[in-house]
Amino acid sequence: MSDKTVQALAEVVGIPLERFLEQLKEAGLTATDPDDVISEEEKVKLLAHLRKRHGKADATQESSTPKRITLKRSTKTELRQSSAPGTGTKTVSVEVRKQKTYIKRSEATVSDAQREAEQAKQALAALEEQKRQRAAEEEKRRQHEAQLKTEAEKLKPAPEAASVPAKETPAPEPVAAEAAPIEAPVAPAPVAEVPTVVVEPPPAPVKPQMSEADRLELEKKQRLEAAVERNAEKVRKAAEAKQQTLHKKKQEFKPARGPATDISADTSDAARRGKGKKGKPGRREKPEHEIELQGGKHKFEKPVAPTVFDVTIPETIIVSDLAAKMNIKAAEVIKHLMKLGIMTTINQAIDQETAVILVEEMGHKAIMQSEDDFEQEMLAEVMGEAEEQKALPRAPIVTIMGHVDHGKTSLLDYIRKTRVAAGEAGGITQHIGAYQVKTDHGSVTFLDTPGHAAFTAMRARGAEVTDIVIVVVAADDGVMPQTKEAIEHARAANVPIIVALNKIDKPEANPDRVMQELATLNVVPEEWGGDVQFLRVSAKVGTGIDELIEALIVQAEVLELTAPAEGIASGICIESRLDKGRGAVATILIQKGTLSKGEFVLCGHEYGRIRAMFDENAHAIKSAGPSAPVEILGLSGTPDAGDEFLVVQNERVARELAAHREDRKKSNRHAAAHASKLDDVFSRMTAGETATLNVVIKTDVQGSLEALRESLVGLSTEEVQVKCVYGGVGGINEGDANLALASSAILIGFNVRADAVARKLIEEKDIDLHYYSIIYEAIDEVKRAINGMLAPDIQEKIVGLAEVRDVFRSPKFGAIAGCMVIDGFVKRNLPIRVLRDNVVIFEGQLESLRRFKDDVGEVKMGMECGIGVKNYNDVKPGDQIEVFERFEVKREI
Numbered sequence: 001m002s003d004k005t006v007q008a009l010a011e012v013v014g015i016p017l018e019r020f021l022e023q024l025k026e027a028g029l030t031a032t033d034p035d036d037v038i039s040e041e042e043k044v045k046l047l048a049h050l051r052k053r054h055g056k057a058d059a060t061q062e063s064s065t066p067k068r069i070t071l072k073r074s075t076k077t078e079l080r081q082s083s084a085p086g087t088g089t090k091t092v093s094v095e096v097r098k099q100k101t102y103i104k105r106s107e108a109t110v111s112d113a114q115r116e117a118e119q120a121k122q123a124l125a126a127l128e129e130q131k132r133q134r135a136a137e138e139e140k141r142r143q144h145e146a147q148l149k150t151e152a153e154k155l156k157p158a159p160e161a162a163s164v165p166a167k168e169t170p171a172p173e174p175v176a177a178e179a180a181p182i183e184a185p186v187a188p189a190p191v192a193e194v195p196t197v198v199v200e201p202p203p204a205p206v207k208p209q210m211s212e213a214d215r216l217e218l219e220k221k222q223r224l225e226a227a228v229e230r231n232a233e234k235v236r237k238a239a240e241a242k243q244q245t246l247h248k249k250k251q252e253f254k255p256a257r258g259p260a261t262d263i264s265a266d267t268s269d270a271a272r273r274g275k276g277k278k279g280k281p282g283r284r285e286k287p288e289h290e291i292e293l294q295g296g297k298h299k300f301e302k303p304v305a306p307t308v309f310d311v312t313i314p315e316t317i318i319v320s321d322l323a324a325k326m327n328i329k330a331a332e333v334i335k336h337l338m339k340l341g342i343m344t345t346i347n348q349a350i351d352q353e354t355a356v357i358l359v360e361e362m363g364h365k366a367i368m369q370s371e372d373d374f375e376q377e378m379l380a381e382v383m384g385e386a387e388e389q390k391a392l393p394r395a396p397i398v399t400i401m402g403h404v405d406h407g408k409t410s411l412l413d414y415i416r417k418t419r420v421a422a423g424e425a426g427g428i429t430q431h432i433g434a435y436q437v438k439t440d441h442g443s444v445t446f447l448d449t450p451g452h453a454a455f456t457a458m459r460a461r462g463a464e465v466t467d468i469v470i471v472v473v474a475a476d477d478g479v480m481p482q483t484k485e486a487i488e489h490a491r492a493a494n495v496p497i498i499v500a501l502n503k504i505d506k507p508e509a510n511p512d513r514v515m516q517e518l519a520t521l522n523v524v525p526e527e528w529g530g531d532v533q534f535l536r537v538s539a540k541v542g543t544g545i546d547e548l549i550e551a552l553i554v555q556a557e558v559l560e561l562t563a564p565a566e567g568i569a570s571g572i573c574i575e576s577r578l579d580k581g582r583g584a585v586a587t588i589l590i591q592k593g594t595l596s597k598g599e600f601v602l603c604g605h606e607y608g609r610i611r612a613m614f615d616e617n618a619h620a621i622k623s624a625g626p627s628a629p630v631e632i633l634g635l636s637g638t639p640d641a642g643d644e645f646l647v648v649q650n651e652r653v654a655r656e657l658a659a660h661r662e663d664r665k666k667s668n669r670h671a672a673a674h675a676s677k678l679d680d681v682f683s684r685m686t687a688g689e690t691a692t693l694n695v696v697i698k699t700d701v702q703g704s705l706e707a708l709r710e711s712l713v714g715l716s717t718e719e720v721q722v723k724c725v726y727g728g729v730g731g732i733n734e735g736d737a738n739l740a741l742a743s744s745a746i747l748i749g750f751n752v753r754a755d756a757v758a759r760k761l762i763e764e765k766d767i768d769l770h771y772y773s774i775i776y777e778a779i780d781e782v783k784r785a786i787n788g789m790l791a792p793d794i795q796e797k798i799v800g801l802a803e804v805r806d807v808f809r810s811p812k813f814g815a816i817a818g819c820m821v822i823d824g825f826v827k828r829n830l831p832i833r834v835l836r837d838n839v840v841i842f843e844g845q846l847e848s849l850r851r852f853k854d855d856v857g858e859v860k861m862g863m864e865c866g867i868g869v870k871n872y873n874d875v876k877p878g879d880q881i882e883v884f885e886r887f888e889v890k891r892e893i
């Protein structure tokens with residue numbers, strides 16, 4: 001290292017020459033001229049002087065270190081997140097607060113003098129430690145220091161350095177690149193590896209040294225900060241990932257939605273849809289396939305191809321139900337139906353055929369379902385088990401029929417009293433609808449509902465209960481109209497007959513005459529070569545009763561009546577009532593299997609668990625087998641006579657089936673027997689369904705009946721046979737209607753009308769009723785029906801019925817009938833018929849129609865009026881005036 005002149009050294013150190021000379025003087029050196037050479041020794045002396053001068057100040061400053069500077073910043077970000085569908089977008093505010101603390105070991109900003117002092121201090125320390133032995137090294141170090149000093153001088157003019165945080169600092173954590181505005185005035189930290197930095201002095205007060213508690217506190221804060229940062233980052237990443245997924249999906253689904261492929265088009269479309277609703281913004285702008293539940297666990301995948309549903313269609317279906325089955329809106333279905341020319345509402349039912357067409361047109365698969373399918377499905381198990389059981393002989397079930405007062409009730413009573421109640425202490429406490437008689441040869445069950453009306457009514461409900469019919473004929477009276485009816489009803493039901501010639505005890509009894517009369521009706525006694533058993537009995541004294549029962553057992557053997565005695569029970573309800581104390585009480589007749597107490601039964605649309613069971617003597621029993629009549633308690637209500645009962649697996653099945661039957665009943669499709677239609681005859685014939693046209697004829701007089709019956713039966717051809725199930729004289733009653741229903745027959749009224757009860761039944765069951773006044777018309781119509789040419793141009797419709805309450809005679813108008821309109825309306829210019837006991841006695845026109853003293857054109861139901869019948873003065877109170885109209889129709893078969 002060479003000696004330098006004063007000037008050269010002043011330049012190296014960067015101090016003005018004058019000041020350097022002063023410092024030399026202060027140090028006691030001799031050099032006073034800039035060109036004077038300063039030796040190495042002098043240099044050391046100068047340095048020692050300078051260090052000595054600044055040494056005190058350095059010591060003071062040391063005590064105040066380390067200094068701490070805290071930087072704080074906070075950032076607020078908002079995350080938009082879509083949550084569950086329909087809840088809209090959720091905004092989450094995330095605030096990140098950061099705090100950075102810089103620990104300053106030495107004062108960061110020093111003045112020139114301080115800097116020099118620092119240099120001196122460090123140099124002095126080095127000198128003291130290494131002394132003179134390490135002079136060479138010291139010199140080298142000083143030279144290096146001098147070089148650094150020069151560089152530091154160069155840095156000095158940059159004032160902005162004060163506001164820039166140093167990247168490499170002794171602080172525990174570096175400041176993030178995107179550092180927020182600094183809250184506290186910052187002093188730059190010393191540059192790495194540079195022990196001294198020439199910077200502006202900090203305006204901020206110097207902070208005290210950090211204690212251990214502060215340090216811990218600081219570390220805690222830092223950890224917290226780091227955790228917050230990590231979480232914020234996580235949330236941000238999740239949101240970004242979601243956005244990307246949505247974006248990806250949008251693009252994936254674009255082609256399926258149509259030609260538009262960019263997302264912006266879709267968004268605008270969504271926005272447009274939103275605006276469509278009275279300018280309101282769309283509640284949600286996302287298309288359906290973007291619906292995502294929170295957490296992204298469940299996602300709705302929009303099908304890309306149309307889904308084909310299997311649509312089961314019952315016999316009728318409500319529009320809304322059909323729509324639901326195809327997963328479309330009811331309006332769509334209504335629209336399609338309109339295209340098919342059918343106007344419906346959402347709650348309206350459409351038939352199976354229409355529904356099938358519609359479903360297939362909409363691209364789905366229609367499966368036709370019968371109303372019975374459900375029942376069959378539910379009862380499959382029960383039925384299956386019942387079929388497996390072995391059939392054993394069973395007691396015959398017998399119904400007694402006959403004319404009024406011929407002794408039906410007496411016969412039933414006699415048998416019950418002598419046979420059933422025999423040995424009973426208290427005798428018969430109550431009647432039940434049926435009872436069983438036990439003999440040495442077997443048992444016989446009697447249905448305690450005498451008369452053909454009940455028999456036919458049961459049949460009309462589809463209950464074929466009776467095995468044998470006893471026709472009671474009073475031997476002293478002979479064959480009467482109802483005897484004939486009874487025979488016809490039994491024949492219509494295809495049930496064998498046993499004739500009981502009653503009142504044989506009476507002296508005037510003439511059984512032979514009765515047998516002859518019956519033979520003319522084709523009921524020929526066995527003793528005369530026929531197939532019908534005739535028995536002479538007396539219900540009063542009991543003659544021939546045993547023989548009658550034996551005859552029944554023989555007949556049963558001929559019929560080979562069998563039924564499974566074991567297994568699940570089924571049968572028919574005979575009657576039911578609501579008992580005050582016991583609730584619904586039903587008398588049922590078991591036809592198959594064994595019925596036990598505690599089982600679940602379904603009877604018609606009622607169901608329940610059998611709480612108690614009684615026999616015909618009111619004895620509590622636990623079980624009963626085939627042909628046994630029993631009384632059961634525990635049903636939900638009172639079933640109808642003729643309703644089927646069945647044991648089911650459990651209450652649920654019973655309840656569901658009961659509800660199903662109830663629905664069916666409501667839809668009026670439950671008719672066990674279907675009424676036949678004259679219109680259908682030909683179509684059914686051609687379809688090979690039937691070869692028989694059954695008719696029930698009622699006429700005003702016997703002569704017309706015979707003529708009509710013969711003519712109609714004579715119309716039979718090879719393809720079709722016309723069969724008169726029953727023919728009688730008089731108005732059409734409920735029994736006739738039931739018979740027509742039970743035998744699938746058409747009803748023909750020749751100059752007779754149906755009474756109110758029959759009319760109701762005819763209407764309810766849609767029985768085909770035809771009224772005629774000319775035999776030829778009736779024959780012609782049936783003929784046309786058979787030949788498939790049924791197309792009458794004129795049809796009649798009865799529009800009103802008035803009942804004659806009183807008859808006034810006026811010299812001016814003749815007989816005026818004071819009437820009450822009981823149905824429809826009476827119109828002055830329409831044709832009328834006068835009926836007496838439902839038989840037509842006159843057909844003509846109205847002459848006058850008055851209310852009080854005024855002539856009127858029309859009188860409605862519930863109003864009184866005066867009717868004058870043209871050319872007819874024989875009207876009597878109790879007669880009915882039927883008003884009808886004729887109109888033309890075009891009928892096609």
Ligand SMILES: Nc1nc2c(ncn2[C@@H]2O[C@H](COP(=O)(O)OP(=O)(O)OP(=O)(O)O)[C@@H](O)[C@H]2O)c(=O)[nH]1
Nearest residue numbers: 403404405406407408409410502503504538539540
């Ligand atoms: N002498 C005699 N009288 C009898 C006999 N059977 C019934 N009677 C009487 O005939 C009348 C009518 O008997 P019912 O048993 O009521 O006749 P029904 O056929 O049930 O009559 P309806 O219920 O009105 O249809 C009663 O007065 C009986 O006493 C009999 O065998 N001999």
